[in-house]
Amino acid sequence: MNKNIKVIAFDADDTLWDNEIYFREAEHEFATLLEPYTHNRNIVEALFKTELQNLPIYGYGIKGFTLSMIETATELTHGDLPPALTKQILELGKSMLNRPVTVLEGVESVLQQLRQQDYKLMVATKGDLLDQQRKVQQSQLKSYFHHVEVMSDKKEDNYQLILHQHTIAAGEFLMIGNSLKSDVLPVLNIGGHAAHIPYSITWMHEHVDQLPVNPNFRSLKHISEVMDIMGLK
Amino acid sequence: MNKNIKVIAFDADDTLWDNEIYFREAEHEFATLLEPYTHNRNIVEALFKTELQNLPIYGYGIKGFTLSMIETATELTHGDLPPALTKQILELGKSMLNRPVTVLEGVESVLQQLRQQDYKLMVATKGDLLDQQRKVQQSQLKSYFHHVEVMSDKKEDNYQLILHQHTIAAGEFLMIGNSLKSDVLPVLNIGGHAAHIPYSITWMHEHVDQLPVNPNFRSLKHISEVMDIMGLK
Incomplete structure (x- = not known):
């Protein structure tokens, strides 16, 4: 990539x-x-x-x-x-x-390796502010991240604002997530990179029929493949 | 100041x-x-x-x-x-x-004057993410602010994080608000400046008995006095 x-x-x-x-x-x-x-x-x-x-x-x-x-x-x-x-x-x-947080298999190893390569890592999530912060804390993954952004929505404008606030050019930004609608399409639309890793189930509201065709897009089966697309394996 | x-x-x-x-x-x-x-x-x-x-x-x-x-x-x-x-x-x-936002008297004029003096202005508020963003939008004050931060709480750690993320030294930071507990005391405790402007009523949970004694603290009666303490009047 x-x-x-x-x-x-x-x-x-x-x-x-x-x-x-x-x-x-x-x-x-x-x-x-x-x-x-x-x-x-x-x-x-x-x-x-x-x-x-x-x-x-x-x-x-x-x-x-x-x-x-x-x-x-x-x-x-x-x-x-x-x-x-x-x-x-x-x-x-x-x-x-109050539900305990269950980190998905392979996540921590990928974060560890990316940090060793000096990538700046962020969480970009939507939902209740306090609840999302609680989950980041409980996941014990917090130390890998330079920044945690809880967004009210994940539209193009919301991503533009993050890039602007952290002085990131769109071409320097890769978003990884399970929702084509929220994590992939808006990021591709503003010129960023995006990788899709499907979760076993998708909320109806997040459903999108077709994978995008875009040189900045990758479709992955598992988070460990992030290392492949970054040329680190 | x-x-x-x-x-x-x-x-x-x-x-x-x-x-x-x-x-x-x-x-x-x-x-x-x-x-x-x-x-x-x-x-x-x-x-x-x-x-x-x-x-x-x-x-x-x-x-x-x-x-x-x-x-x-x-x-x-x-x-x-x-x-x-x-x-x-x-x-x-x-x-x-769904309640419309009623901006307090004198606010916009102070923001206008501070911006003319090249101060970087921020909103630092707690509450529901979407609701706070809605109010900033509806207030028509958004363009005065360099950044809007919705915090899950207003404790020392939360302020430290903002200063860190925006590369602001504590001594360069002035927080203005109506709550001694949330806007004033934690900011003074981390070495920042704070000004208190009481609102007509205070939620029981935010109540503090005594005004702090601290050279970095100012007690104001009205937001227009911000111009006085900044030496702009």
Whole structure:
């Protein structure tokens, strides 16, 4: 890959550690809790719809997700929401915020090797500020990173701002992540480099049909392949 | 004040625009909603207690506040929370997130004059990432600021990180805000300068009894006095 790359940014959720799987588990538990109180058989779809509606004001993250679960529950039960259920949903949200961090296999070794080669490493993630910082801390990966950026969204403008603030030229920047929509396409569009490493599951909202065709893009199967594309193996 | 100051950071909520007053209004509305369903006459105190308990996992901001309102409501009603009330609390939280921004009197003129003097200006605020960015945008003050930092907390470590990331020496940094606890004391403790401008009301959690005695500290009555302490008037 391009020899000009100086800064390598990693998406966090589902790139450095497990995340989406916990949301799927929570959705499943939410549906199980709610089933006895609603005739709606598409509880998870209803939740997703509420989440999308609330995204412009809540943003990404577990707190907004919890509020959307409560809203969906009040709607699907048509005024018959048992108070105990509200409490269980609040607990479900808290258990997600307290969940230990499981770093994905191969991540630390790649970070170690890249740091030895003097690349500047960053975390570029979206979600709740405090929760993302907690996960970086708990992952014990923090010392590898020069900077941790929690973004309200991952659009072209958000990436432009990071490059500007850290005085990085787009051609010097490589973004690595599991979401084509959030980690790859906006970065390619502003002239940066991007590598896609799929996670086993993708949130519907992050789904993109086709891999981009762009000389600055690489599609990887595993994070260890980062060493190959950087010519370090 | 010290001639070495190059960077001036402003707290946002209750320093650049109204904020605490909206939380007080929401607390009042919450208590009014709940009163018919509980014997507890200290609804606002109960909410405050829940907020403090949840602070380590929710952090600051309206989303955590809304979740704490719902939790308090489920507790105070002992399993008799009317579902319609849950919906009203969700709406109350959303109305806070959609509230227009009211910039405080005198703010824009001070920012204008400081920028003309080539000071680097920053926003240093805590709370929900997306909500704080929305307010900066809506305030129409964004163009005055070189950088907007949304912090998960305002402790010494958090300030150290900002100084480090922007290569600012503590002695070059002046923080201006309404909270002695969050804007003044931690900054003085790391060797920076700080000016306190009280807002008409202070959240209990931010309360500090005594003004610090420190040559790097100034107590102001109004933001326009920033020009005096910087020797620009």
